[in-house]
Amino acid sequence: MTHDAHSALLHAALDAAERGWHVFPLRPGTKRPALHGEQRCPGTGPCASGHRKWEQRATTDPDRIRATWARAPFNVGIATGPSGLLVVDLDVPKDHSSSDTPDGATTFAALCERAGHAVPATYRTRTASGGEHLYFTAPPGVRLANTARTVAASVDTRAWGGYVVAAGSTTSTGPYEALCGPxxxxxxxWLLSILRPAPKVSEAPSVATMGQSRRYADVALAREAQTVAGAVHGGREAALFRAARALGRFVAWGDLSRHMVEQALQEAGEAAGLTVAECRSTLRSALNWSIAHNQRRRTA
Incomplete structure (x- = not known):
């Protein structure tokens, strides 16, 4: 690698840090962290009081960045959680042989349109594989997690526990380039409504009989259906997704049948103005996620 290319990587790291984004080194030419793992932790330096992972060691300190990138032409990783970022990863289909499969950008644009908004003009990069990363600032006090296919197929997100490769980095597949949006x-x-952790059911008794639990589930179903039916344009699909994710736990616990939930929310979504297909697609993905993540009944 030339001296100019090495300098460009340092500049990319410093540029990200100036934006307030916490960076850490990735192995040259790859997307893998260059920091040592827990099994090989020397227990010295930053890890003197215990092993610190890449998310904890990511920094905006220009002196630390210069010292790190002086050692090797590291690619640049951005720790999204500490940076206060939510990055939407718009992927391209892995199987390029089928032109019928929409890419992440097309799917996300359709979701924005259905929510009544244009695709936000925000900072974005083109990934080495030809996809896009859309950078958003996360609201203070809300700890968002990584997701995969929660929003839609080919639309993942990176937040706490995740990272993205910064513009200016290059892998064997290609470069990461800034596209637009300063x-x-x-x-x-609407996106935050989908990604925000589902609220805990605080009203539920800590120890409930089966009859009490089912009565509570019936009340929750009626309330959620009423909320969805009253949702306004721009928030209807998000309200439906949120309701299905909240009620999916009762399906997982055996308090409500999936058919009952789907029928009630389908009718509510259509009453709010969503199409039959929009309701079915949203309900399927939201209920599948909620049922899979609520196999064990929580107690207060």
């Missing part, structure tokens, strides 16, 4: 804007409300 600044990252706030996460759209």
């Amino acid at each position: 600044e990252a804007v706030a996460v759209p409300g």
Whole structure:
């Protein structure tokens, strides 16, 4: 690698840090962290009081960045959680032989349109594989996690526990390049509604009989259906997704049948103005996720 290319990587790291984004080194030419793992931790330096992972060691300190990138032409990783970022990863289909499979950008644009908004003009990069990363600022006090296919197929997100490769980095597949948008804007409300952790059911008794639990589930179903039916344009699909994810736990626990939930929310979604297909697609993905993540009944 030439001296100019090495300098460009340092510049990319410093540029990200100037934006307030916490960076850490990736192995040259790859997407893998260059920091040592827990099994090989020397227990010295930053790890003197215990092993610190890449998310904890990511920094905006220009002196630390210069010292790190002086050692090797590291690619640049951005720890999304500490940076206060939510990055939407718009992937391209792995199987390029089928032209019928929409890519992540097309799917996300359709979701924005259905929510009544244009695709936000925010900072974005083109990935080495030809996809896109859309950078958004996460709201303070909300700890978002990584997701895979929660929003839609080919639309993943990176937040706490995740990272992205910064523009200016290059892998064997290709470069990461900044496309447009000088600044990252706030996460759209409709998207935040989908990604925000489902609220805990605080009203539920800590020890409930089967009859009490089912009565509570019936009340929750009626309330959620009423909320969805009253949702306004721009928030209807997000309200339906949120309701299905909240009610999916009762399906997993055996308090409600899936058919009952799907029928009630399908009718509510259509009453709010969503199409039959939009309701079915949203309900299927939201219920599948919620049922898979709520196999064990929580107690207070």
